[in-house]
Amino acid sequence: MTARLADAPLFTGSDWDFGLINRIHDAIEPIALQEMKLNIYPNQIEIISAEQMLDAYSSIGMPLFYKHWSFGKQFVTNEMMYRKGRRGLAYELVINSDPCINYLMQENSATMQTLVIAHAAFGHNHFFKNNYVFRQWTDAEGILDYLEFAKRYIAQCEERYGQLEVERVLDAAHALMNQGVHRYPRVRPRDLKSEAAREAERQAYRDRIYDDLWRTVPVGARADAVPSDARRAALGLPQENILYFLEKTGPRLHSWQREVLRIVRLISQYFYPQRQTKAMNEGCATYTHYRIMTTLHERGLLTDGAFMEFLQSHTNVVYQPTYDSGHFGGFNPYALGFGIMSDIERICLAPTEEDREWFGDIAGSGDPVEVLKDIWANYRDESFVSQYLSPHLIRHWRLFNIVDRTSESELRVDAIHDERGYRRIRRALAREYDIGRQEPDIQVVDVDLAGDRRLIVEHSVVDGVLLEASDATMVLQNLADLWGYEVALKEVDAETRKELKSHVGQPRSNWLR
Amino acid sequence: MHIVDRRLNPGGKSLVNRQRFLRRAKAYVQQAVRDSLKDRSIKDLDKQGQITIQRDAIHEPTLHRAAQGGNRERVFPGNRDYMEGDRIKRPDGGAGAGSQAGQGDGNDDFQFALSREEFLDLFLDDLELPDLAKRRLIGGAVDGIRRAGYSTAGNPSNLSVPRTMQKALSRRLALRRPSSGDLKRIEEEIAEIEARAPPLPDDAVRLEALREERSHIIRRRNLIAYIDPVDLRYRRFETVPKPVAQAVMFCLMDVSGSMTEHMKDLAKRFFALLHLFLTRCYEHVEVVFIHHTDRAAEVDEQTFFYSTVTGGTLVSSALDKLMEVVKDRYRPDDWNIYVAQASDGDTMQSDNGRVVSLMQDDILPLCQYVAYLEVGREEFADVDMVGTTTGLWQAYAPVSEAHRNFVMRKVHHRREIYPVFRELFQRKGMAEKSG
Numbered sequence: 001m002t003a004r005l006a007d008a009p010l011f012t013g014s015d016w017d018f019g020l021i022n023r024i025h026d027a028i029e030p031i032a033l034q035e036m037k038l039n040i041y042p043n044q045i046e047i048i049s050a051e052q053m054l055d056a057y058s059s060i061g062m063p064l065f066y067k068h069w070s071f072g073k074q075f076v077t078n079e080m081m082y083r084k085g086r087r088g089l090a091y092e093l094v095i096n097s098d099p100c101i102n103y104l105m106q107e108n109s110a111t112m113q114t115l116v117i118a119h120a121a122f123g124h125n126h127f128f129k130n131n132y133v134f135r136q137w138t139d140a141e142g143i144l145d146y147l148e149f150a151k152r153y154i155a156q157c158e159e160r161y162g163q164l165e166v167e168r169v170l171d172a173a174h175a176l177m178n179q180g181v182h183r184y185p186r187v188r189p190r191d192l193k194s195e196a197a198r199e200a201e202r203q204a205y206r207d208r209i210y211d212d213l214w215r216t217v218p219v220g221a222r223a224d225a226v227p228s229d230a231r232r233a234a235l236g237l238p239q240e241n242i243l244y245f246l247e248k249t250g251p252r253l254h255s256w257q258r259e260v261l262r263i264v265r266l267i268s269q270y271f272y273p274q275r276q277t278k279a280m281n282e283g284c285a286t287y288t289h290y291r292i293m294t295t296l297h298e299r300g301l302l303t304d305g306a307f308m309e310f311l312q313s314h315t316n317v318v319y320q321p322t323y324d325s326g327h328f329g330g331f332n333p334y335a336l337g338f339g340i341m342s343d344i345e346r347i348c349l350a351p352t353e354e355d356r357e358w359f360g361d362i363a364g365s366g367d368p369v370e371v372l373k374d375i376w377a378n379y380r381d382e383s384f385v386s387q388y389l390s391p392h393l394i395r396h397w398r399l400f401n402i403v404d405r406t407s408e409s410e411l412r413v414d415a416i417h418d419e420r421g422y423r424r425i426r427r428a429l430a431r432e433y434d435i436g437r438q439e440p441d442i443q444v445v446d447v448d449l450a451g452d453r454r455l456i457v458e459h460s461v462v463d464g465v466l467l468e469a470s471d472a473t474m475v476l477q478n479l480a481d482l483w484g485y486e487v488a489l490k491e492v493d494a495e496t497r498k499e500l501k502s503h504v505g506q507p508r509s510n511w512l513r
Numbered sequence: 514m515h516i517v518d519r520r521l522n523p524g525g526k527s528l529v530n531r532q533r534f535l536r537r538a539k540a541y542v543q544q545a546v547r548d549s550l551k552d553r554s555i556k557d558l559d560k561q562g563q564i565t566i567q568r569d570a571i572h573e574p575t576l577h578r579a580a581q582g583g584n585r586e587r588v589f590p591g592n593r594d595y596m597e598g599d600r601i602k603r604p605d606g607g608a609g610a611g612s613q614a615g616q617g618d619g620n621d622d623f624q625f626a627l628s629r630e631e632f633l634d635l636f637l638d639d640l641e642l643p644d645l646a647k648r649r650l651i652g653g654a655v656d657g658i659r660r661a662g663y664s665t666a667g668n669p670s671n672l673s674v675p676r677t678m679q680k681a682l683s684r685r686l687a688l689r690r691p692s693s694g695d696l697k698r699i700e701e702e703i704a705e706i707e708a709r710a711p712p713l714p715d716d717a718v719r720l721e722a723l724r725e726e727r728s729h730i731i732r733r734r735n736l737i738a739y740i741d742p743v744d745l746r747y748r749r750f751e752t753v754p755k756p757v758a759q760a761v762m763f764c765l766m767d768v769s770g771s772m773t774e775h776m777k778d779l780a781k782r783f784f785a786l787l788h789l790f791l792t793r794c795y796e797h798v799e800v801v802f803i804h805h806t807d808r809a810a811e812v813d814e815q816t817f818f819y820s821t822v823t824g825g826t827l828v829s830s831a832l833d834k835l836m837e838v839v840k841d842r843y844r845p846d847d848w849n850i851y852v853a854q855a856s857d858g859d860t861m862q863s864d865n866g867r868v869v870s871l872m873q874d875d876i877l878p879l880c881q882y883v884a885y886l887e888v889g890r891e892e893f894a895d896v897d898m899v900g901t902t903t904g905l906w907q908a909y910a911p912v913s914e915a916h917r918n919f920v921m922r923k924v925h926h927r928r929e930i931y932p933v934f935r936e937l938f939q940r941k942g943m944a945e946k947s948g
Contacts, residue, residue, distance in 0.1 A: 018516055025514050043514040055526040072534025073571055075527040076625035106520055175574050322591020400592040404585040413599040416592055429588040440578050465583030474574035
């Protein structure tokens with residue numbers, strides 16, 4: 001390393017200017033691209049003030065967004081917290097777009113600017129571009145144009161139909177935003193040629209198994225169930241994307257209202273990957289910045305003082321309070337992601353016997369960055385934890401699992417950091433990151449469009465956890481308003497199919513005009 | 514990679530959203546603003562401040578799993594002494610093990626800060642000045658343009674010719690530029706000598722000297738310009754806010770022994786509200802405090818509210834004083850005059866006639882609005898309702914009947930101040946009264 005020691009550090013004080021930002025970026029780039037071989041979108045670095053950071057906060061971090069009062073509510077909360085000094089602002093904000101936009105705060109010191117460039121412009125950027133969930137669900141190239149379109153479209157609707165009218169639709173759509181995502185990639189409609197081939201194949205099969213004897217078997221009266229099945233199939237039911245269903249099927253919506261639902265739904269879909277890769281995304285960015293900053297320091301590009309400043313900030317970011325510390329609020333995604341990733345590095349470089357037993361494929365591979373890059377590309381939080389949370393780390397954090405059963409009067413410690421508990425703890429923690437378990441499974445199951453048009457929505461209850469009742473009633477009201485007819489929400493136990501609870505929403509008259 | 518400096522971009526992107534939020538929560542915010550009156554001292558009634566509203570008011574519902582009930586599992590870090598199979602008593606927060614800190618903000622109040630303008634807008638929303646006063650306000654305040662000396666640069670149309678010529682003259686004098694008269698005199702002399710026949714013996718020498726002098730003068734006149742760019746002077750203008758709408762508010766209060774601290778406090782609150790309201794409507798508001806017993810005096814605010822004077826009660830003395838101050842300092846043509854009088858209603862029967870005539874004939878024609886506030890004892894809040902009216906009330910009652918811009922109200926308790934104030938200035942309030 002001494003051979004490559006730099007003549008002078010990148011900077012000495014805490015002040016920065018645009019020339020320095022350029023030099024910092026140019027110093028980091030070879031480390032990230034040539035040594036770590038990251039694959040990133042081109043970067044665009046934007047310097048903003050604290051005021052602008054507050055603005056960006058309140059529109060979910062996006063540079064442009066349509067207008068809605070709920071963003072104003074966000075804004076006043078953040079502003080209040082910030083002015084009172086109760087909460088600092090993030091040092092950076094990064095947008096999953098191509099080019100990747102990084103917002104840097106002007107108040108950051110030179111060390112912090114170096115840190116956030118490494119963190120966001122290379123760490124997050126690499127994750128956005130390579131992780132499969134993002135590749136599957138988001139269109140980094142088109143998002144800014146789409147937001148621009150959405151903003152303009154909603155502004156036009158407001159001009160034409162009135163602000164309040166649009167606001168009502170947006171309110172209702174926002175309430176259903178989490179039910180506005182496709183969770184599984186849709187089956188693509190087959191082209192006609194392969195469709196014809198399949199049909200011929202079916203016909204051949206029927207010919208082969210044809211037996212005239214079946215014709216003589218008397219047919220029972222079982223015709224009743226078929227029409228409702230056909231009806232459901234025609235509507236694509238069951239459908240988990242309620243906003244999509246409303247947009248396509250809602251009998252009383254105007255076309256602009258359908259478009260508004262579509263906008264809300266697509267934006268919700270865009271953020272869906274972020275919700276299931278929080279720990280990995282932050283872990284990837286934190287690991288990247290840690291490695292880059294350390295390398296810069298080793299090569300004499302960072303002064304010892306700057307490195308100390310970095311370490312202090314880094315330690316704060318990856319701090320994980322224990323459950324009894326008084327400020328425990330769940331797992332810190334930075335700590336969890338960075339912890340597991342550093343542990344993977346250790347396993348690759350200096351594995352113990354135990355590691356070889358648990359992680360035979362990567363233990364001692366010697367190239368942690370390649371292993372991590374593969375993980376960053378192919379996992380999400382749930383699969384990441386369930387695959388790579390090591391016994392070493394479980395002992396280090398002294399994890400334990402608590403079970404709360406309605407049938408028991410007390411809580412029970414189900415597993416601790418011992419031989420018997422590792423797998424159980426790992427499974428339990430992974431489940432906490434399983435978006436399919438954390439979010440209620442709600443689907444549109446039936447509607448008779450030719451009949452009373454009553455929409456039936458089903459919540460499939462897992463572990464006996466029902467929906468928050470007061471919110472459910474309010475959301476159901478919104479759903480009924482959008483649908484235009486009565487809506488019933490049934491909470492059905494996933495295993496026994498027993499109906500546990502049901503809610504009914506009636507549309508308000510004159511809501512849809 | 515490229516860097517964009519966004520710091521100079523216009524901020525306030527969230528302003529529209531913020532306004533929409535305030536509109537959305539208006540009913541709640543307004544209630545909160547009015548409630549906050551109780552906690553604020555009069556002096557900082559109009560300061561910006563924190564507002565707390567219920568979170569329910571602006572709740573955004575979603576479908577999510579309840580925080581309680583059902584079978585749950587959760588992993589925690591930092592085990593110290595638990596072993597597998599240990600039992601833990603269920604915490605009071607219901608199901609869900611361990612600390613729930615950081616998640617339990619469900620029923621918090623929602624806090625945020627309002628700017629002074631927002632606060633006042635909400636506070637005084639749907640109040641307006643009576644019609645009569647509004648007419649004076651039409652046109653609002655405009656920026657006037659005022660001459661402000663001269664400058665060396667400016668628009669050609671603003672060139673000040675006299676000032677420029679003056680500058681040129683003084684420069685020419687200082688540099689001793691030969692005048693056209695000098696040139697003319699020498700040329701005449703040359704012509705005279707040349708025309709002389711026969712010439713005198715020293716004419717040739719003389720002519721030579723004269724010609725040299727002439728060329729000197731011509732050269733000098735060419736070198737020193739008649740008007741030089743440095744002479745140019747332009748008229749300079751600046752804009753000044755021109756107070757077209759200004760108001761003076763007279764606070765009249767009886768400070769005789771019968772007025773208790775409680776009554777004074779009520780009066781003070783009313784005055785403060787009126788002052789706040791006028792500041793919203795007029796750019797420039799002056800306040801005159803007149804207190805009276807059987808003699809009236811103009812005093813400062815401190816004395817007005819906190820001094821104690823003993824004596825009888827002669828309301829007319831205050832009205833006299835008011836007329837005197839108006840005559841002295843506030844020409845009714847230039848000023849919108851508002852009068853707020855507070856008293857417990859005690860008066861000398863013999864004085865009433867004069868009070869009424871002063872009010873009707875002299876004061877009301879000059880004023881935009883006169884409000885008489887009768888403050889009562891807190892404990893008599895119900896008793897007075899029965900109909901025992903005071904002397905002053907009886908005297909003023911017919912005045913109020915006859916004049917639209919005279920109103921009177923009774924107040925016993927602090928909590929009635931704001932409703933009474935609103936009642937007085939509510940939109941269409943005057944219309945009902947006159948109709």
